[in-house]
Amino acid sequence: MYTRCSSNGFSTSVIGEKNNVKSKLVEIVTNHISCKNQYPDSNKSFVSKDYLSQHLLNFGTHEELYQDDNYQEKLLTPDIFKLTKPDESNLSFRTYSSGTEETSTSSAIKRTFIEDKSLSKSPTSRMLCFDQYMDNKNVIKKNIVLNSYTRSTLWHKKSNSMMVYLDVIKKIDIDPNGLLRNSVLEKMSNNIKKKYLVKSVDISATYSNIRKYALDRVSSMINEDIAGLDITITPGMSISDLRSSCISNNNFFRKLQECCEKITENIKLAPENFLSHIFQSCVIVHVDNLLDPTNNKIKLYHKKDELIPKLKELILNTISNLPNSIICEIEKLDQNNIVNSLFSKIHGVLVSKSLIKNLILFFNSNKNIFINIKFADNLNQFNELLDKIVNIVRTYCIFHEGVFLPDESTSKQLSRYLLSDMCGLSTNFHKKFKLSVQNVSAFQESVDNIRLESNYTNNSVTNESAKKEPDVTNTELILCQKSKRNSVFAPSLNIYELAASTIDINKGDFDESFMDNLKRYPLMKEYFNKKEKVNIDLSTTHSHVKNYISETLYDFVKKIEKKIEPLPGMTIEELRLAHISNEEFFDKLHKFCFEVINSIKNCSDTMLIDLMQRNVYLETETEAEAVKVVKINKKIKISFREQIENLLIRNISNASEIIVSAIKLIPDSKIIEGYFSHFHNIYIYNKSLLRLKSAFNFVQEKVINDHLLIELADKISLKMINKMGGKSIIKGHVVRKIVNNNIICGKLSTYNYIRKLVGEELCIPKAGLSDHIIVVNNNKIEIADKKTRDEIFGGIRSDLIAKTVKSYNDLCIEIYKSRIRNKKLY
Structure with missing residues (x-):
């Protein structure tokens, strides 16, 4: 089975833990904290699955193409499915216990806030070896209506990836077995006169100080970038999945374990009075006052030295068991806290905190531009910045009754708002912001309901007409303009x-x-x-x-x-x-x-x-x-x-x-x-992908120079004039019907001819690339076998057909509009 990636583009193959890693795991004392977990048999570590938007070859998304024999060939990227059963959580996490390390599944209960299941389910795919969150037809996307623009400063603030962990440390249960409380109670009982019957003592301030001590030590030793590196947020996740994602962050818990070990070693070596400041100076004792029932509280000032050994023991137990305590507290978090820990509300939409963090990095790296830029002088530069922000925004999930990717409309509108936030611009300029035609979204537009219709007209372009030399002066077939993502490969991550x-x-x-x-x-x-x-x-x-x-x-x-x-x-x-x-x-x-x-x-x-x-x-x-x-x-x-x-x-x-x-x-x-990029659910070596790109361009050039399609485009534009009567706005389904309602070579519709042309031309480069495609298979690098190569070239073929069909439609529209403009001049 080959390593595939979910919507985030990251592999999530199961990788066995190395023995030397296991040997370093700290033995955590679990006598004082009870955490209800279920343990599967496997002992596996799951790597993260963050969303990867920029593929080296992204040939666009597309709807279905239909042939005249009602055969449907879907031009979508291969399905991404969940492998878990409907009643299982999708992510695993480690439970740290004394001398053992087990993989545990979150025991989250059913939620009313959001349905506790993935938004879609699909059968298992041959190439999948990890959990994923994708619909079986499209990446889950959602349109959100944003609030009216009001400048936000949220993205200026530091976004701490550790916040979910730091927050729960403030809530962990201290002294559940009453180790310190009972010792204090015993000491107080011996010091109080017999006329009082001691009921309980209040040392909550000491417990609070212990939490603060643990929080300060941990937060100073763990890099927040590492803490958030493995928190997965992908489309289709439920709140239980989000919770499990926090718990399954192996990098964080491994680092936390190391920190706890160092902290406990330092505490053991420290003198007895080193921790005296943690114990509260005054203890409130609840008593039964036999003489005055209304006076049932007594403040006592005690000698701390008598209680320091028990305090030190409690602190050591708390620090040692911190990983398990955090897991238990995360499981107890309500749904609102889970969402608020991972998402921030900005302009009326809950966006991933990772997006806020990346926007801050983007702003800092372009700070000179933002400070010196003036709108009136350089609109083009603003549009370039908008392009970059849109490409960032569209790759991060939003939360709205579930986890989704923002659709194009939401991505663009939110990006305009964010650009205004960064530059201090008013809403008057929003309409002037325009995405470049080379923006990646040009390739992500769906080919809606393209059909290879069977009701052709008698008009056709035959082989006889093909003998004539066509005039390509004004009707050159141009495919979709090159996008930055398609023509310029995304740089490898060093x-x-x-x-x-x-x-x-x-x-x-x-x-x-x-x-x-x-x-x-x-x-x-x-x-x-x-x-x-x-x-x-x-x-x-x-x-x-x-x-x-x-x-x-x-x-x-x-x-x-x-x-x-x-x-x-x-x-x-x-x-x-x-x-x-x-x-x-x-x-x-x-x-x-x-x-x-x-x-x-x-x-x-x-x-x-x-x-x-x-x-x-x-x-x-x-x-x-x-x-x-x-x-x-x-x-x-x-x-x-x-x-x-x-x-x-x-x-x-x-x-x-x-x-x-x-x-x-x-x-x-x-x-x-x-070194590898995600293409049609397979990780392909970047250099292999460059060779595939060359094959793609080769076929693309052959289609560009096909004179039958060029000649037909001119005739289609005339039919559009007759049909539309010179209207400037044309509905997409009307264009597709007119374009495909023609016969080429005696029996093929326009779209079927494009399909045939692409299939024939792709056979030539395919033969020369058979032994040069390197992929990742179960976390091992190898040359792709024949079945995998067929899948890769099948994906390229589908992308080429969808791109060519859309480009050909655009060409016909452009010729039609050109004829309308020229007609008005006369």
Whole structure:
């Protein structure tokens, strides 16, 4: 079975976990949290399935073509089906337990918010080996009526892919077995006079502090880009599927597991009083007051030292069991919380937060254009930006009583709104925005109800007429104009580029060094002399440094030509290891990093201090609400130059290790995507696809030069004038009926002739490409067998027919309109 991809274009083949990965899994204590799961027998890891919109060969979507013998040949891409049973969830996730790792299926119950099943079901396809969410005829799309335009600033805000996980950490159950509560109750009972009967104690503030402690430690150690990399949102998913997608994020839970292990090790090595600030200073005891029944609450101030061992034990249990706790809490989330965690409402429609994130990246990469552009001076440049935004928007799902892709109308309207948001334009300019004719949507227009009619007229173009040399001056047959997606291949995703964009930085002692330097200022001495621990928020500086390093490495790896070639017989894991062991690349990277470090040492203060945040927030554990804001002016920033410089040098000098660590975390689907593209549900090597594109162009040229079709187009335009009477607006079904209501070569209708012509011409390049098509089969690279090659060329044939038919219709309309214009002139 061959690896196919769902609507997102990512492979979701089952890949067995390597033993060395399993050995690293942390044993999680599960004595204190009960999570109701069902475990299938298999022990498999599922890679992500994000939506991939840009195919190297996208020949358009199309409806059905009918022949005169009522035989229907559908020109749609092959169906994508679900493999699970109707009562099963579509995604699997890992349950982390003591000494074991099992694949578990979300035990989500039936929802009233949305039907708890896929929107469509289809029989299993031969080539499928993973779960998918596609209708058996078309990608699930939906038209949404947007609100009247009001400028939104939502996309300016940071979109955190970890939000769904961070939110549930705030809700996890702390001390379910009463380990700490019972110890406190026992201590309090011994210290209270006998006239009081102790009923219970309130240590909810301590539990809240434990959650906050876990949240702070985890969020500072996990890269949010990695956290969101494997969250799948594809058309047709139910809310239960969305929930399962969050739970099945293997990359996140593997990284979380490693972080929990490090945190627990640090806690064990820390002195006893290190955690004392977590325990609340005052305990409220609920009692039965025998003397005064109305006075049933007593505040007691206790010695924390007596309870620190139990507190430390509880914190260790909580951190160790955090993966399971998060899974349990995600299963408890109601439907609104699930949706709000993954989607954001903008202009009246719930869009994927991944879209918001990518729009922010798009804006930042084109910031100079957005700042300097003026509408009156450069409408074309606005239209180019609109083209790019539409191509981004149409590939991300929306939520409206289910998960859908936006249809073309919604994509265009939302993109106009977003462009106005970015540029600060009013609605007066919306109508002036126009997508270019080369936009990819030109190939996605459906050939609606094209029929190869059987009721032909007596008019025909025969072989005798074919002997005449046609005049092609004004009637040259031109296929659909080349789109950026079709004529210019989408660039391959460089694995090193992806790794550079998802790196984690090593903060080292930067925060401590920064705080020590800050203590030297007179105004800060009093604040830092307090006994409580002072927390400092340098997350903005961390982000600036990370972005600087990421962009520096990204610019370098983008220029490096990839020397690694996937070979038949190679597995995806071997392809990953080939990138990790690429000595030539890492030698060049080492030299580049040496040059960067020298430039950092010799650069001006301005470049480095710009990475420092303007406001630094300080808070103590007992006065969490009273946050102190320290304004960092330029003079103070300069004093921190050394710390910033050391942080940059430390990370850039270890760039090789950082890149390797990032590559290890990249999902297999992304590795595949670096060299293979999705075409008719099969991953095909990009170089093979280039050869297929050449075959496509060869046949295309043969059709362009067919003189029978050129001559017939001129005659069809005359028939359209007689039928339409010179109207400028023509309905599509009328055009198709007139075009196909002709006979070529004595017995073939127009569309049947096009079908025959394409089939004959495609046989020539097919023979020469038989041994040069490389595909992915069950996560192994190999040369396509005959059956697979036939499927690929069958897809090309269908695309060619649909494109040619639509292009020929457009040509006839253009000739008709040209005749009408010329007639009016006289």
